[in-house]
Amino acid sequence: MTLPLEHAAxxxxxxxxxxCAPGGYAAHAGLDIERLRAPIEPIRQLLVAARRCxxxxxHTREGHRADLSDLPETKRRxxxxxxxxxxxxxxxxxxxxxxxYGNDLIDELQPEPGEPVIDKPGxxxxxxxxxxxxxxxxxxxxxILTGVTTEVCVSxxxxxxxxxxxxxxxxxxxxxxxxPTLHAAALSMIGVxxxxxxxxxxxxxxxxxxxxxx
Numbered sequence: 244m245t246l247p248l249e250h251a252a253x254x255x256x257x258x259x260x261x262x263c264a265p266g267g268y269a270a271h272a273g274l275d276i277e278r279l280r281a282p283i284e285p286i287r288q289l290l291v292a293a294r295r296c297x298x299x300x301x302h303t304r305e306g307h308r309a310d311l312s313d314l315p316e317t318k319r320r321x322x323x324x325x326x327x328x329x330x331x332x333x334x335x336x337x338x339x340x341x342x343x344y345g346n347d348l349i350d351e352l353q354p355e356p357g358e359p360v361i362d363k364p365g366x367x368x369x370x371x372x373x374x375x376x377x378x379x380x381x382x383x384x385x386x387i388l389t390g391v392t393t394e395v396c397v398s399x400x401x402x403x404x405x406x407x408x409x410x411x412x413x414x415x416x417x418x419x420x421x422x423p424t425l426h427a428a429a430l431s432m433i434g435v436x437x438x439x440x441x442x443x444x445x446x447x448x449x450x451x452x453x454x455x456x457x
Contacts, residue, residue, distance in 0.1 A: 246412075246452055252299040252383045255286060256368060256390025256397050258352045259304050260345045263391065266334035267345045271327035274421035279391050283351050285417040285446035286389050292450045294355065299381055302354050303361045303368045305396060306341040313364040313371075366399035375407060385410045387449065389417035394425040401433070401440055411441030414449055 261267035263280050270276055293300055307314045311330050322329045322339075329339040336343030341362055354360055363372045378386075386409045388401055397418050404411050413433055420426035433440040444452075 246385060248296055248298055248453070250382055251385040251387065252301055252378060252381070253289065253293045253387045254368065254389065254400065255290070255300065255302045255352060256388065256400060257303055257305050257392075258283070258286065258349055258390055259306075260335055260347060260349055261306070261339055263349050264335070264345070268322075268327050268329070268333075268338045269421070271333060271338060272322070272325045278421050278423070279419050282389060282391065282417045282419040283349070285414065286352055288450060289387075289389065289414065289417055289446055290352065292453045293387075296453050298387075298453065299383060300354070300358045301361060301374070301377070302348060302352075302358060303363055303374075303390070303396075303400075304341075304346060304348065305363055305366070306339050306343075306346040307364055309337075309340055309342065311340075366396045367403040368396070368400040369403040369407065370399075378409075383409075386412070388413045391419045392426075393418040393420040394422070394429040398429045398432075405440050412449070413441060413443050414446050415443050417446045 262269045265276060269279055290300065307329060314329055319329060327338055330337050333345060335345030340346055359377055361368055361372050361374050363370065365371060368374050386404050388397055388411060390397055401411055401413060415430055430443050433443050
């Protein structure tokens, strides 16, 4: 496998306190925070390797405007039903609202200066954002996907990216889910039909690839 670094980007999807810290949205919804935190160390190591070789790193955050004007009614009802209504107060501020402490990225994976952060109101990082424009302007054709959750925002972003013509690598242990069976299923779907949604790789294998001599 080869990876043209000048045309590749690492996406770190939604590694936010709302999903990966006690008291956030995921905790209120009853999700297993420890499972959602499992990708932190693999992603941290990937960030070190990616930054060392000059790979573009892009972070995303799922959240909504303070007035919730970008929150679809269906999503509002769903989060109410699971016990974590978007916009309600929590120990780290209003759940899933932009600008709140809980909506920001976790301390372990903070972006470095110059690394873009994409705020998105939905599951795909391409929906209602300027991510595609940013990537096209940088000449990016290959995406490396990490983050949470494997079966929702990572999968939604992956499928959208493939439809837009990007070649994609999903890093298995650098993605996380509260549901192990769904994590495994989402990863297994990627390689069907000769790689319908790209390829799956481990963080160690990807780091070795990034560190290969040019």
